[in-house]
Amino acid sequence: MKIVVCCKAVPGVVTEVRAEADGKALQYQGQFLAMNDCDESALEEAIVLKRAHGGEVTVLTMGPVTALDTLYMALAKGADRAVRVDAQLQDPQCSSVVLSAALKKLEYDLVLTGAQSRDTLSGQVGIAVAHRLGVPFAYAVVDVQVPDSSTVRVRKELGGGRYAHVELSLPALLCVQTGIQPLTYVPPARMMRARQQPVRSFSLADLGLEAEQLVPRGYRFVDVFQPRRSSRVEFLQGAPQEIAATLLTKIKEAL
Amino acid sequence: MQRDVLVVAEQWAGEVETITYQMLAKGRELADGFGSQLLALAMGYELGRVTEILRDKGMDKILVVDDPALRQAGAELQAHVVSEIARRMESRLVLIGYNLVGMELAPAVAAKLGALAMTNCVNVELRDGALVVTRPLFDGTMHARILLEESGTAVVALQKGITPPIQASGKVAPVELFEVDLQGISFRSRLLEIIEEPATEVDITKADIIVSVGRGIGDKEKIPIIQELADALGGVMACSRPVVDVGWLPRDRQVGASGKSVAPKVYIACGISGASQHLSGMSESGRIIAINKDANAPIFQVAHYGIVADLFDIVPALTGEVRKAG
Numbered sequence: 303m304k305i306v307v308c309c310k311a312v313p314g315v316v317t318e319v320r321a322e323a324d325g326k327a328l329q330y331q332g333q334f335l336a337m338n339d340c341d342e343s344a345l346e347e348a349i350v351l352k353r354a355h356g357g358e359v360t361v362l363t364m365g366p367v368t369a370l371d372t373l374y375m376a377l378a379k380g381a382d383r384a385v386r387v388d389a390q391l392q393d394p395q396c397s398s399v400v401l402s403a404a405l406k407k408l409e410y411d412l413v414l415t416g417a418q419s420r421d422t423l424s425g426q427v428g429i430a431v432a433h434r435l436g437v438p439f440a441y442a443v444v445d446v447q448v449p450d451s452s453t454v455r456v457r458k459e460l461g462g463g464r465y466a467h468v469e470l471s472l473p474a475l476l477c478v479q480t481g482i483q484p485l486t487y488v489p490p491a492r493m494m495r496a497r498q499q500p501v502r503s504f505s506l507a508d509l510g511l512e513a514e515q516l517v518p519r520g521y522r523f524v525d526v527f528q529p530r531r532s533s534r535v536e537f538l539q540g541a542p543q544e545i546a547a548t549l550l551t552k553i554k555e556a557l
Numbered sequence: 558m559q560r561d562v563l564v565v566a567e568q569w570a571g572e573v574e575t576i577t578y579q580m581l582a583k584g585r586e587l588a589d590g591f592g593s594q595l596l597a598l599a600m601g602y603e604l605g606r607v608t609e610i611l612r613d614k615g616m617d618k619i620l621v622v623d624d625p626a627l628r629q630a631g632a633e634l635q636a637h638v639v640s641e642i643a644r645r646m647e648s649r650l651v652l653i654g655y656n657l658v659g660m661e662l663a664p665a666v667a668a669k670l671g672a673l674a675m676t677n678c679v680n681v682e683l684r685d686g687a688l689v690v691t692r693p694l695f696d697g698t699m700h701a702r703i704l705l706e707e708s709g710t711a712v713v714a715l716q717k718g719i720t721p722p723i724q725a726s727g728k729v730a731p732v733e734l735f736e737v738d739l740q741g742i743s744f745r746s747r748l749l750e751i752i753e754e755p756a757t758e759v760d761i762t763k764a765d766i767i768v769s770v771g772r773g774i775g776d777k778e779k780i781p782i783i784q785e786l787a788d789a790l791g792g793v794m795a796c797s798r799p800v801v802d803v804g805w806l807p808r809d810r811q812v813g814a815s816g817k818s819v820a821p822k823v824y825i826a827c828g829i830s831g832a833s834q835h836l837s838g839m840s841e842s843g844r845i846i847a848i849n850k851d852a853n854a855p856i857f858q859v860a861h862y863g864i865v866a867d868l869f870d871i872v873p874a875l876t877g878e879v880r881k882a883g
Binding site: 313316319321325328330394417418420421422423424425426429430433437438439440441442455459460461462463464465466467468469470471474477479480481484519520521522523524525526527528529530534535536537538542543545546547549550552553555556557 | 569631632633656657658660661663664665667668669673674675676677689692693694695696697698699700701702703704705706707709711744745746747748749750751752753754765766790798799801802803804809814815816817818822823833843844846853855857858860861862863864865866870871874875877878879882
């Protein structure tokens with residue numbers, strides 16, 4: 303089975319966030335880029351599926367050269383190939399245009415993505431990619447079974463302790479939740495070897511796209527701000543013992 | 558004539574989910590602002606009871622798609638129905654709940670309609686006639702306000718608990734039955750069954766006091782200090798998703814969108830940063846106490862009492878204090 307995993311490098315810390323003058327994107331300083339957590343879970347699932355059913359795993363990312371580390375990490379974990387699309391986009395629709403164009407250049411039976419990225423928190427890209435590719439999809443997937451070469455059977459979360467079992471014909475796209483597989487540790491030596499492996503690179507032109515097509519439509523950012531803490535929050539300070547005594551009083555009042 | 562606001566009602570086994578009433582409250586406010594109508598869409602099979610429950614909840618009309626094929630419908634089928642109705646009604650705005658069902662439905666509906674979708678929203682309001690949504694970014698540490706410029710259909714997925722639920726108005730809305738052709742379409746995903754996790758010995762939804770632990774605990778071996786506090790208080794221990802993902806606690810202890818929704822009298826969050834999926838499962842608790850090292854953690858957006866400190870300093874001290882008080 304040929305599996306493509308879409309992995310995104312997301313910043314661990316962001317500062318100086320503001321909307322650009324035309325409101326079409328955000329500017330910010332991001333530090334400590336790392337693979338988005340549910341994308342990493344999707345990658346681990348892909349590697350487990352490959353070991354069980356054969357085939358190959360390609361990891362695909364869209365991002366600047368600083369996103370290469372995410373691909374090396376994926377190769378070190380066991381991906382066979384890595385592809386980077388050289389573009390930086392925040393809008394989910396534009397991202398789905400680029401990723402689906404890249405996927406059309408690759409071979410796949412199954413596409414895995416994380417359910418949501420930690421930076422934009424929109425959870426739209428996977429499903430939008432599936433729509434553009436014309437393949438069935440399932441969201442919040444926590445288990446994948448492959449009964450035969452043309453089908454996957456998944457368990458997906460519905461919330462509140464409910465799950466659905468869904469059967470999809472291949473090719474298909476699955477948006478994966480964290481926890482589907484344990485995360486594997488990558489020893490530094492393997493990471494060093496992974497850095498020697500080639501990474502295929504696509505420009506937008508390689509995908510037949512132009513930057514002008516990839517402008518967010520239909521909305522603009524008005525402003526970005528730190529959410530107010532609830533006006534009710536009262537911060538307790540002092541030595542742990544004092545705080546504990548105050549907390550106990552507050553707990554008793556609430557019961 | 559302004560176009561309508563369409564609320565996609567969510568029901569399970571004949572019961573209407575709370576988020577539906579919250580969306581109807583928001584939808585009423587927006588429809589009044591537009592000078593248009595508030596419509597509710599109920600889809601499923603044998604919807605008599607759901608229709609009766611919903612009819613007097615502030616809408617101008619309830620649209621019902623009642624079809625055996627929708628008895629247990631997956632997202633592909635539901636998205637087909639919602640997009641068909643939104644297209645026929647030429648809705649200005651489609652409101653969907655941002656829970657695990659809506660997280661799949663909203664982008665799927667938007668894709669079918671070629672419409673703009675805004676997900677994970679904590680507010681949607683009218684400003685000078687334009688729709689403005691507020692939604693989190695960067696793990697919830699920032700919020701953005703976004704103005705919807707297009708006049709086409711917009712799909713907005715709203716988080717739970719952002720507005721009080723609508724009350725019965727005394728006015729009973731007319732019912733309009735709709736047929737959507739579900740036979741002529743070949744769906745490539747098939748819902749096989751829906752299963753509910755069996756009841757377990759500890760039911761965290763019934764507790765008056767919950768002591769909840771997050772990623773900040775750092776080590777499975779440290780979890781007993783949380784259990785000790787829960788025991789001392791006569792409460793139960795719960796946790797956020799990352800703790801379950803690494804296998805430190807079983808899934809029946811998980812609070813949040815994918816786990817249980819709880820509203821105890823006291824909720825003590827220890828080392829929980831407060832992803833929106835977690836907040837949606839506990840923000841209606843009576844008193845929320847949050848202990849976290851990061852002063853910017855979103856958990857403090859919902860807390861009543863906040864302690865910016867190491868949980869290993871505070872939790873044992875509190876356990877000692879509770880025991881001392883007997």
